[in-house]
């Protein structure tokens with residue numbers, strides 16, 4: 001036990017550790033203040049992202065018509081624990097919402113957290129930044145784990161954020177096209193397996 005003098009409030013306090021500068025009360029208060037500030041910073045960052053997204057939407061479509069519900073929901077959810085990780089994610093969400101597709105964002109799946117899920121279409125959508133170019137293997141392994149969690153009927157679609165930004169209006173058609181392609185591939189694989197089974201009489 002040590003009797004120490006708090007550097008902050010000047011009161012003596014007892015500590016089992018020598019050399020502590022601040023008493024428990026002062027440390028707790030400081031942590032609280034820091035947490036509150038961090039929260040404010042997070043909200044501020046989100047507000048900035050929202051503003052940027054609004055500006056881009058305004059430039060792109062000249063109107064917020066069709067986005068009102070989405071924007072008011074977005075503003076209402078700004079202090080939700082999981083929020084959009086980037087401006088481009090917000091833009092993607094706007095586009096998905098506009099097309100009437102149901103979605104959720106920043107969804108925990110197993111140990112991962114995915115950018116979007118589109119539950120009716122059974123799609124996981126990831127908006128990848130430039131750094132994903134060097135981590136294709138890791139992403140592939142991650143996608144496999146996600147599918148294992150959600151079920152084999154699900155698909156993970158990855159789209160580069162730059163592509164989303166420069167072709168925002170084409171995002172949903174692109175998703176649909178990719179899904180069509182994947183469906184075809186699945187059918188081809190199924191046919192191949194059936195043919196093999198026939199050939200080797202596997203039952």
Ligand SMILES: [Zn+2]
Pocket residue numbers: 006007008009010011022023024025026027
């Ligand atoms: Zn103190």
